[in-house]
Every structure is written in structure tokens, then in C-alpha cells.
Amino acid sequence: MSMQGRIGRAGETKVKRALGVQALLEWAFRTEKAQLELPPPKDASEEGFGFGLEYILMQRAALGCKVDGGQHKMGSYTHADAEVVAATVAGMPDSLGGIRMAISVAEMARAGITPDWMPGVVPRCVPMETKQNQHGERSATIVVGTVRMRVQGPTARGTWKTIDILACPVTWRPHPEQIASARRGYEDWWQALDWVRDGLAAGEMLREVEVTAAMPKVRPWGSGP
Incomplete structure (x- = not known):
């Protein structure tokens, strides 16, 4: 199946909306108001244990079920693709910051901002x-x-x-270490977005949107891309 479109029941081709990962995250969390389904604490009781949204989505996809949404947005529908994006972010590995980074990525997308890397600041x-x-x-x-x-x-x-x-x-x-710390934080956020982009592209679970290769600049304070 082409990543550029899919065949509908009547034989028509539906073109997917292509978005870079940052724009896709902002669409999911800011426009669609998707919520993170975070895993329970490690010391949670067996009674309180529940499967994460990512697991549920994967099981539904394997069974050929339609992925529905709406349960996380009060009073209105949350797009199913936005739920998939939120589930992917919630699965952020510990090597990239785990739950803390997942929350940070989601909240910055919800606010429509990027990490402050202290542009133009000179000690x-x-x-x-x-x-x-x-x-x-x-x-x-x-x-x-x-x-x-x-x-x-x-x-x-x-x-x-x-x-x-x-x-x-x-x-x-500001102290040079403050600037260096801010820029390390930006680089960590960039790595997290790169991981989300790769996961969404590899998972092929998005139905109406498509994540492109577009990424924010790796080091906007330098001469890189």
C-alpha cells in the first residue's frame, strides 16, 4: 500500500495529509488535544494495572479492527491518528528520557513551542x-x-x-554552562522527536496523516542543517 494514499471502499484514492513530526505532534496534542496514556508506576498493585494505549492500538491493528478515538477528549472526538501519535510518544524509551521526556514532548507540542536553546545569548x-x-x-x-x-x-x-x-x-x-545545558536539552528533545518520527513511519498505523522526513534543525545555533 502506497504511503501517499489508500484505496477506499468505492475505489477512490484518499491522499494522506503529510506533516513533519513537529507539526504532527502539535496537531495531535494541540489541535486534537490527545492525552498521554502513561504506563502505571512499577510499584502499582495488580488491581490497578492496565494495558497502555500503544498496546491496545497494536492489538486492534493486528486484528484488523478500526482504531476509534474520543475517549480521552471530553465532549468531542479525538482523531484516531492523534491517539496513535500520543501512544507512540508514551512509549518513549528510558535511554531518551522515558516518561519525563514523553511529557515534555507532549506539553511543548500542546503549547506550540520548542525548547529554549538561548538563541543569541553571549556570556x-x-x-x-x-x-x-x-x-x-x-x-x-x-x-x-x-x-x-x-x-x-x-x-x-x-x-x-x-x-x-x-x-x-x-x-x-548567563554562565556558559547554563547555555550549554539549554542546548543539550534541545538536542535531547530533537533525538526524542527523531525517535517518534521513526516509530510512526515504521509502524504504518496512521490512516489519514503521514509523517515526513522533515525535522527541526539539529543545532540551530551552529551551521548545521
């Missing part, structure tokens, strides 16, 4: 503390040592005084 060297006085804002200083100096006085001999050596403690804002 700046700034005072750790500032003080305000009648002359305006000034950098706070600390005493880091002393030195004895002869201060010229009215007599030729002068006088010796101990003078404090002051320094202004500085820091980097």
Missing part, C-alpha cells in the same frame, strides 16, 4: 554585586589585601599608611 562579564548611592550604581568591591605606602606630608619625611587593596568580584551571566 557577559559582570560585577557579582552592585550598590546604589547618590552618584548612581557602582560595582561592589571587597578587600583582597593591604599595602604600606609612604604618603607625602607637610614634612619631607612623610608618613606611612596601610592602604586596602580593593577588587571587584565578577561573574559570567
Whole structure:
């Protein structure tokens, strides 16, 4: 069966709607308001155990049953393909962040956002503390040592005084590690989307939409794709 369309009962060809994985996720979670069917906690009692939605969908597909939806969206129908997308996200492997990443992917898709990788941010060297006085804002200083100096006085001999050596403690804002952490988070999200895309393409369970090869940029802060 072609990935570009399918034959209906009357012999007509129904063209699938092609979407990149990020757009597909936003359609499923934001437009269709699909919900994650997360697995129960490992210490859940036997009474409370239930099969995940992904398992149910796979069993129905194997039996040739039509995949229905609607049970997760109050008062209206949730598209069956959106349920399949949600089930796939819920199966996120632990190597990619597991349940936590699944929730993150779903909530960002629901909000229509991508992870903040701090675009255009450059670390700046700034005072750790500032003080305000009648002359305006000034950098706070600390005493880091002393030195004895002869201060010229009215007599030729002068006088010796101990003078404090002051320094202004500085820091980097934002710290380079903050930027690196934000960009690692983006890369983890990208890997999760790549896994979802591959799973949806390999599963061939989508009936009216099709996931394409389109992906967000791998490293938008660099020169890569």
C-alpha cells in the first residue's frame, strides 16, 4: 500500500495529509488535544494495572479492527491518528528520557513551542554585586589585601599608611554552562522527536496523516542543517 494514499471502499484514492513530526505532534496534542496514556508506576498493585494505549492500538491493528478515538477528549472526538501519535510518544524509551521526556514532548507540542536553546545569548562579564548611592550604581568591591605606602606630608619625611587593596568580584551571566545545558536539552528533545518520527513511519498505523522526513534543525545555533 502506497504511503501517499489508500484505496477506499468505492475505489477512490484518499491522499494522506503529510506533516513533519513537529507539526504532527502539535496537531495531535494541540489541535486534537490527545492525552498521554502513561504506563502505571512499577510499584502499582495488580488491581490497578492496565494495558497502555500503544498496546491496545497494536492489538486492534493486528486484528484488523478500526482504531476509534474520543475517549480521552471530553465532549468531542479525538482523531484516531492523534491517539496513535500520543501512544507512540508514551512509549518513549528510558535511554531518551522515558516518561519525563514523553511529557515534555507532549506539553511543548500542546503549547506550540520548542525548547529554549538561548538563541543569541553571549556570556557577559559582570560585577557579582552592585550598590546604589547618590552618584548612581557602582560595582561592589571587597578587600583582597593591604599595602604600606609612604604618603607625602607637610614634612619631607612623610608618613606611612596601610592602604586596602580593593577588587571587584565578577561573574559570567548567563554562565556558559547554563547555555550549554539549554542546548543539550534541545538536542535531547530533537533525538526524542527523531525517535517518534521513526516509530510512526515504521509502524504504518496512521490512516489519514503521514509523517515526513522533515525535522527541526539539529543545532540551530551552529551551521548545521
